Amino acid sequence: MQLTERTRIRNHPERAVPEETEAILSQGLVAHLGFIEDGVPFVIPFTYHYDSATPDLIYLHGSIRSRALEHMATGAPVCITVTLTDGLVYSRKAKNHSVNYRSVTVFGTAREITDEREKFELFDRMVQRYFPGRTVGEDYNAPPSADLGVTALVEVTIDEGNAKARRGNPTGPDDDKPEAAGSAGVIDLREP
Numbered sequence: 202m203q204l205t206e207r208t209r210i211r212n213h214p215e216r217a218v219p220e221e222t223e224a225i226l227s228q229g230l231v232a233h234l235g236f237i238e239d240g241v242p243f244v245i246p247f248t249y250h251y252d253s254a255t256p257d258l259i260y261l262h263g264s265i266r267s268r269a270l271e272h273m274a275t276g277a278p279v280c281i282t283v284t285l286t287d288g289l290v291y292s293r294k295a296k297n298h299s300v301n302y303r304s305v306t307v308f309g310t311a312r313e314i315t316d317e318r319e320k321f322e323l324f325d326r327m328v329q330r331y332f333p334g335r336t337v338g339e340d341y342n343a344p345p346s347a348d349l350g351v352t353a354l355v356e357v358t359i360d361e362g363n364a365k366a367r368r369g370n371p372t373g374p375d376d377d378k379p380e381a382a383g384s385a386g387v388i389d390l391r392e393p
């Protein structure tokens with residue numbers, strides 16, 4: 202993935218983890234889609250499909266009446282963010298309360314996928330990403346043409362992006378001193 206001045210991480214550049222982009226996008230469940238329509242910025246949450254075998258592509262779907270998807274289908278530029286919240290970090294110093302996270306922000310443009318077979322296959326793969334082991338024809342019925350017809354699917358080609366992560370303990374001046382007043386630590390939010 203391309204990394205440019207627009208995607209250079211300025212605050213805590215040592216937390217840049219572009220090599221983790223694919224892993225974060227593979228693990229994430231919610232994508233926040235940002236776009237500008239008539240000069241007004243919108244950020245809308247979506248489920249999404251991502252496969253590290255095609256690392257430059259993200260898929261979003263929804264009603265054919267979805268304004269966001271209609272807008273994307275015009276090829277307008279979009280920004281997508283995916284965040285994994287790994288922990289809540291508490292410190293003896295107010296300023297050093299923080300969050301352990303891994304997140305990705307990418308920029309790209311979209312095209313609508315209208316081919317019924319392609320839509321079916323991508324929806325099937327998306328179900329398997331969210332519900333591993335769920336098999337079409339066994340665990341759920343294949344979607345009829347009518348359902349595929351009223352569901353829009355857009356493919357975002359990622360032009361550039363970056364990933365950032367904060368890990369570890371609080372970094373306040375007294376946080377590594379158990380004898381100091383107050384308390385410090387991390388509440389782990391990661392799945393076991």
Ligand SMILES: Cc1cc2nc3c(=O)[nH]c(=O)nc-3n(C[C@H](O)[C@H](O)[C@H](O)COP(=O)(O)OP(=O)(O)OC[C@H]3O[C@@H](n4cnc5c(N)ncnc54)[C@H](O)[C@@H]3O)c2cc1C
Nearest residue numbers: 231243245246247248249261262263264266267268269270
């Ligand atoms: C975790 C999560 C996953 C979702 N996944 C999908 C998905 O895969 N596909 C899908 O089509 N929809 C999904 N949704 C719903 C999605 O966020 C939109 O609400 C939906 O696409 C309807 O868009 P719209 O075109 O009707 O509204 P828009 O025209 O896009 O929005 C109109 C206005 O409604 C408000 N609005 C819209 N959505 C929300 C929201 N979620 N929360 C608060 N205010 C909102 C905003 O003010 C917005 O400006 C998801 C929502 C969540 C929270």
